[in-house]
Structure formats: C-alpha cells, structure tokens
Amino acid sequence: MPSKDREAAGERERCATGLEGLDHVLNGGIPRGNTVLVAGSVGTGKTSICIEFLIHGALESENSLYLSVTEPTAKLLKNVIPFDFFEERLIKQGRLRFLDLPQLYEKLGIEKAAFDFEEVKLLVDAVAGLVEENDVKRFCLDSVTSVNYRLKDPELIRDFLLRLGTVLSSKGCTSLLVSEIATTGDAIFRGGVEEAIADGVIVTGNLERRGDLLRTLQVVKMRGTSHSRAKYVLDLTTEGVLLVPLLKGGSVAGGA
Amino acid sequence: MAVTTAISEKLQALPEASAVALRLKTDQYFDAIQWMLDLFAAKKDLTTIYITSTIPSQSILQALEALEIPVDHVWFVDCISQIMMSAAKRHPHSIAVESPTMLENIMLKVEYLLRKNPDRKALIVLDSINSLAIHNNTKILSEFLHILVNNLRSRGAYTVIFSMQEYETDEIRNMLVLVSDETLELGE
Numbered sequence: 001m002p003s004k005d006r007e008a009a010g011e012r013e014r015c016a017t018g019l020e021g022l023d024h025v026l027n028g029g030i031p032r033g034n035t036v037l038v039a040g041s042v043g044t045g046k047t048s049i050c051i052e053f054l055i056h057g058a059l060e061s062e063n064s065l066y067l068s069v070t071e072p073t074a075k076l077l078k079n080v081i082p083f084d085f086f087e088e089r090l091i092k093q094g095r096l097r098f099l100d101l102p103q104l105y106e107k108l109g110i111e112k113a114a115f116d117f118e119e120v121k122l123l124v125d126a127v128a129g130l131v132e133e134n135d136v137k138r139f140c141l142d143s144v145t146s147v148n149y150r151l152k153d154p155e156l157i158r159d160f161l162l163r164l165g166t167v168l169s170s171k172g173c174t175s176l177l178v179s180e181i182a183t184t185g186d187a188i189f190r191g192g193v194e195e196a197i198a199d200g201v202i203v204t205g206n207l208e209r210r211g212d213l214l215r216t217l218q219v220v221k222m223r224g225t226s227h228s229r230a231k232y233v234l235d236l237t238t239e240g241v242l243l244v245p246l247l248k249g250g251s252v253a254g255g256a
Numbered sequence: 257m258a259v260t261t262a263i264s265e266k267l268q269a270l271p272e273a274s275a276v277a278l279r280l281k282t283d284q285y286f287d288a289i290q291w292m293l294d295l296f297a298a299k300k301d302l303t304t305i306y307i308t309s310t311i312p313s314q315s316i317l318q319a320l321e322a323l324e325i326p327v328d329h330v331w332f333v334d335c336i337s338q339i340m341m342s343a344a345k346r347h348p349h350s351i352a353v354e355s356p357t358m359l360e361n362i363m364l365k366v367e368y369l370l371r372k373n374p375d376r377k378a379l380i381v382l383d384s385i386n387s388l389a390i391h392n393n394t395k396i397l398s399e400f401l402h403i404l405v406n407n408l409r410s411r412g413a414y415t416v417i418f419s420m421q422e423y424e425t426d427e428i429r430n431m432l433v434l435v436s437d438e439t440l441e442l443g444e
Contacts, residue, residue, distance in 0.1 A: 212358050233360035239371040244363040245403060249396030 012224045015138070015174040018056020019049065021232065021243025022202075022217070030174050030200065031224030035165035037144070037194050039179040040204030044215055046178045047071075048236045049204070050140040051079060053176060055086055057138035058095035064138040065130060066098045069146035073098040084238045097134065101147070115150045120160045123147075128167040136173055143178035144194060154193050161197045169199075199223040204234070207246070217243060263440050267296055270438075272377065275405045275415040277385075277432035280442040282420055285310075286319055288442060292381055292416060294325045302329070302379040302414065305369050307362060309335040309387040310418075312342055313350040329376065333365040336387075356391040359400040366404070370411065380408055384418035385428055394427045398434070405435045 014029035023029050030036055038046045054064035068076055076098055080086050090096040105111070108126055110119050131139060141147070144161070151157045161177075168175045179194055195201050200222035207214045218231045232243040270276065280288050297304045308316060313332035320327055332350040339355045346352065351369070353361045370378055382388075382404075388397055401417070408415045419432060421441075432439060 210357060212355055214358065214360060233364065235361065235364035235368065237364075237368045239368055242364050242367050242371075244360050244367065247359055247396050247399045247403075249393065249399045 014225075016056070016060075017053045018059070019052055019241050019243075021234075021241070022049075022219075025219050025228045025230075025232065025243070026222060027225050027227055030222065032174055033169040033172055034199035034222070034224060035161075035168060035175045035177060035197075036200035036202060036222070037179050037198040038176050038202045038204065039181050039195070041181055041206065044204035044206060045217070045234055045236050045241060046180075046204055047076075047079065047142055049202075049217075049241055050142055050176050050178060051076070052083065052240050054096055054138050054140060055080065055083060055090065058090040059085065059087070061095070062137035063094070063135050064096050064140075065134065065136045066096075066140045066142065067101050067104070067127070068098065068142050069101040070143055073100055082238050083240060085240065094134070097136075099130070101141075113150060114152050115156065117156065117159065120151070120156055120163065124160065124163040124167055127164060128171070131168060131171050131173050136171075139168055139173050139175040141175070141177045143180050145178070145180040148194070157193045158197060161194060165197065165199070195221075207231070207233075214246070216246060263442060264291070264295070266438075266440060268299070270414065272412045272414065273409045274438070275409060275417070275436045277417050277419055277436040277439040278442065279419050279421050279424070279439060282422055284442045285418075285420075288418065289316060289319070289381075289383075290323055290325065292379075293320065293330060294323070297329070297379045298326075300379070300414075301376060303369075303373040303376045304330045304379045304381060305333060305366055306330060306381045306383065307333045307335065307366070308383050309356040309391070310384050312337040312340065313347065314342075317347050317350070329373075331369045331373070333362055333369070335362060356388055359388075359392060359396060363400070363404055363407070366408075370413070378408075378411070378413040380404075380413055380415045382415070382417045384420055385432065386420045386423040389423075389425075389428060394431070398431050401431060401435045 012031040015032045016023050016029035038049055040046050054066055057064040104126055108122050110122065112119065130136065148157050151160060201220040203218045203220050205216050207216045215234045216231050217234045219227050219229060231246040233246050235242045278288065293304055313334040317327065327349060330349060333353060334350050335353045335356040338352045351365050353365055366380060405415050417432060417436065419428060
C-alpha cells in the first residue's frame with residue numbers, strides 16, 4: 001500500500017528498508033521512527049542488512065548514518081562497494097556517512113571503561129546532535145552490544161536505550177541497533193533489556209540441517225505493523241540481501 | 257536430433273510463465289539440453305538459468321562448446337560440483353550451491369541471477385527432479401518445487417523440469433503433475 005494510503009487508513013508511515021524480502025515480511029517496511037534491534041551471531045548478515053538499509057535510504061535522498069564500534073570506517077567501506085546498487089556519490093554528497101564511535105568517545109572526552117548516567121546522557125546527546133545536524137533519517141549503531149559492555153548495570157542499559165530510542169524517534173529517524181548474541185544460544189529469548197525496549201526485533205541466525213548451515217532471518221517483533229513471524233533463509237549477494245522462505249519439510253525440532 | 261517436431265512445436269507455442277515437465281530417456285539427455293538452449297531459449301531471446309544437480313556444469317559447458325552453442329546468456333546454478341569436491345576451475349557463468357540438499361539456496365541463486373539479468377525474459381531449466389530426489393525427501397522437494405515454480409510463474413519466466421523416465425517414481429510423477437501446466441514426453 002502506498003505511504004499516503006496507509007496514513008489515510010490510520011496506519012503508520014513506513015520506512016521501506018529496500019531489502020525486497022524484508023519489506024515483504026514487514027508489509028511494506030519498518031514503521032518510521034521505530035528503533036529495531038538486529039540480533040544475531042557472527043557471520044549471519046547483520047552488518048550487511050544495516051548497510052543495505054542505509055544505502056537504499058541514501059538513494060531515496062534520506063540522509064543515513066552508520067556509527068561503528070567494531071570496525072573502522074575504511075574497512076566497512078570495503079563491504080559497501082561490492083553492492084551493485086552502491087553509488088560513490090552518496091558518500092561524496094554526505095547522504096551516506098560512516099563514523100567510528102571510538103572517535104566520538106574521544107571527542108566527548110569519554111575515556112572510562114565503565115559508563116555512568118552522565119556518560120550515557122553525553123553519548124545520547126552527541127548522537128542526537130549528529131542526527132539533527134545532518135538531518136539523518138536512517139541510523140545504524142553497530143553494535144549496541146559493544147556500548148552495553150561499558151554499561152555494567154542493566155538499569156543503565158535500559159536508560160541508554162530508552163533515551164536513544166526516544167531521541168531518534170522524535171526526529172523521525174528509523175534506526176537499526178546491532179546486537180551480538182552467542183553462536184549457539186538463543187539469547188534473544190532470555191528477556192534481555194534490549195529486546196524488551198526495542199520497537200522491533202529481527203533475529204538472524206544459523207540453522208544446521210543435516211550438516212548444511214543455512215543463514216536465517218526472522219522478525220520476532222515489530223510495533224506498528226502486522227508482519228510475518230516465519231523464518232526465512234537469506235543470502236548475501238552483490239544484489240543485496242535476498243530472502244526465501246525456509247522449507248518446512250526440512251525443519252528440525254529445536255532448530256535455531 | 258531426437259526431439260520430435262510435435263514436441264518442438266508444442267514448446268515453442270507455450271505462453272510466458274508456463275511450467276513444463278519434460279520426460280526424457282537417458283539417451284536423449286544431451287539432445288534435450290541442446291534443443292532447450294540452442295533452439296528454444298535462443299529463438300525466444302531468453303536468459304537461461306540452468307540448475308544442474310545431475311552432472312557438473314563444467315561437463316555441460318564442454319558439451320555446449322563442442323556443439324558451438326554460445327553461452328553468453330546461459331547461467332548455471334551448479335548443485336553437484338561442490339559436493340563432489342571437484343577441483344575443476346569454475347566458469348564465470350556458474351554459481352555453486354554447496355549441496356543439492358540446500359534447496360533454499362538454489363532458490364536464492366535463481367533469484368540472484370534473475371536480478372542480475374533483468375532485461376530479458378528467463379527460462380529456468382531444472383535438471384533434474386530425479387537427481388534432486390536422490391538427496392531430498394518427497395515432502396521437502398514438493399514444497400521446493402511448489403514455491404520455486406509459482407515464484408517463477410509470477411515473474412513471467414518459463415520453467416522446464418527434466419525428469420528421467422527410467423528413474424521416475426509415482427511420487428515424482430504426482431509432484432510434476434501438481435506444479436506443471438503440461439507434461440511433454442520426448443520421443444513419444
């Protein structure tokens with residue numbers, strides 16, 4: 001349904017991710033302003049999903065910002081360029097920006113290994129400033145887990161995520177927060193703070209079936225839209241992240 | 257060529273988005289491939305996505321080369337070379353799927369190639385239902401065929417599913433009837 005028709009029907013405006021399969025799963029995209037947790041173990045496509053989401057936004061003239069904790073910008077750019085739909089001009093025009101979080105820490109003078117409420121507020125204000133200053137409509141933090149390592153108290157994590165989500169949403173910015181979970185565990189269902197606070201949760205994982213390892217994606221939660229909760233198999237290609245339904249005939253009991 | 261004129265005419269007359277089960281005997285195999293790529297796809301100006309789980313794509317490519325059939329618009333989804341631990345150098349038009357049991361990955365590679373070649377209509381050849389049945393149970397194979405064929409149909413692509421008559425079972429025949437618009441038999 002086109003965006004205007006949705007609004008007329010009382011539905012929230014969508015931020016089409018540009019990942020065709022995911023938009024289909026979400027009935028048109030992420031409700032604009034939602035803060036979505038992309039949770040998964042290593043090598044399951046979290047960063048690719050985020051980068052593709054930002055590139056498509058930038059191509060649609062929405063300023064997009066990637067805040068990286070885990071990888072330096074130069075290395076990340078190597079992951080961007082192989083996408084067939086990536087255009088160099090997006091970076092030159094400032095539509096697509098990459099920032100290293102450690103540099104932001106340095107700028108803010110945050111040097112402590114463990115943050116308290118003051119540092120949390122400082123960090124959220126700095127992100128809010130960046131979003132406002134650059135009129136950012138799509139934002140990714142990769143990863144929120146790395147930030148949370150510095151927040152020793154669950155109350156601080158809750159405070160950080162609540163503040164961040166509220167600030168981003170108030171600016172009409174749709175956000176993806178990457179969360180790393182253990183390879184073998186189903187940490188997403190442990191009732192963690194991040195999952196409870198986020199507007200949406202997308203889980204990526206590995207499914208082992210008769211010795212084959214399939215990359216999977218499942219939208220567990222998304223406020224503001226009806227959506228499929230089925231598991232899909234994904235592939236990371238130069239044409240972007242592709243999804244097809246997981247064949248049920250091959251499902252294994254208790255599979256991830 | 258063993259392909260009869262009647263079959264040839266039937267195939268040429270197929271409307272877009274058709275799904276056809278092509279029943280053939282083992283000794284008609286290479287004739288069928290040649291006919292499919294050289295006459296049917298070339299005449300209709302189609303991009304061919306050839307899913308092979310019977311023999312490695314390299315063997316088919318060698319045969320096509322010997323027959324001087326151009327492969328500029330032919331792409332392979334090779335489900336067998338990787339599992340054979342084949343050391344052969346891969347052709348740039350050949351994409352590997354780790355194992356014929358990874359049916360979802362076959363769908364994903366087809367999707368990828370369709371996106372890579374958006375300007376031409378496509379023919380998807382599935383070679384063959386019998387070799388896939390060696391590695392997969394009927395339940396998951398039926399589900400795979402049902403989703404794949406309907407997806408391709410919605411995109412206006414032709415689908416041709418090879419079935420070797422010598423290796424057909426009732427289950428395979430039922431599966432083909434369910435997903436195909438027409439069943440054609442070579443040499444009938």
